[in-house]
Amino acid sequence: MLLHIVARGKIGRSPEAELVVRYLKRISWPTKLTELSERAALPPAPPSSVTVLLDEKGKAxxxxxxxxxxxxxxxxxxxxxRFVIGAADGHSAEERAGADLLISFGPATWPHLLVRPMLAEQLFRATSILANHPYHREG
Structure with a gap:
């Protein structure tokens, strides 16, 4: 299964971008990162896909x-x-309604530049858990 991060806005060359690349390279599953302009519409979901929005109203x-x-x-x-990171104003009501899942990194507000590496790390951690890799230490 492809793990696809779709993010609005450009991250450029930054320490945060380096972290994203570092974690995505560690994931044994196929990965992809797509950057959209801040106001770009979300491309239609491919067949047999799920869309996850990172949203402050989502489930932690x-x-x-x-x-x-x-x-x-x-x-x-x-x-x-597809894991979609919105622009500064978040996601539209239409995007929320069309999503399969809304998730949040808790009640704090996070800068979009930090959400990307946080998501990449969590995807690496989740796939490591499924592979019985010792990276994740429960409890």
Missing amino acids: LSSMELAKTLEQWRDRGTREA
């Missing part, structure tokens, strides 16, 4: 819960999981 998943969710999607034949 533990790393284990994220891993179990990815496992369920993978096992049912999902070909792509």
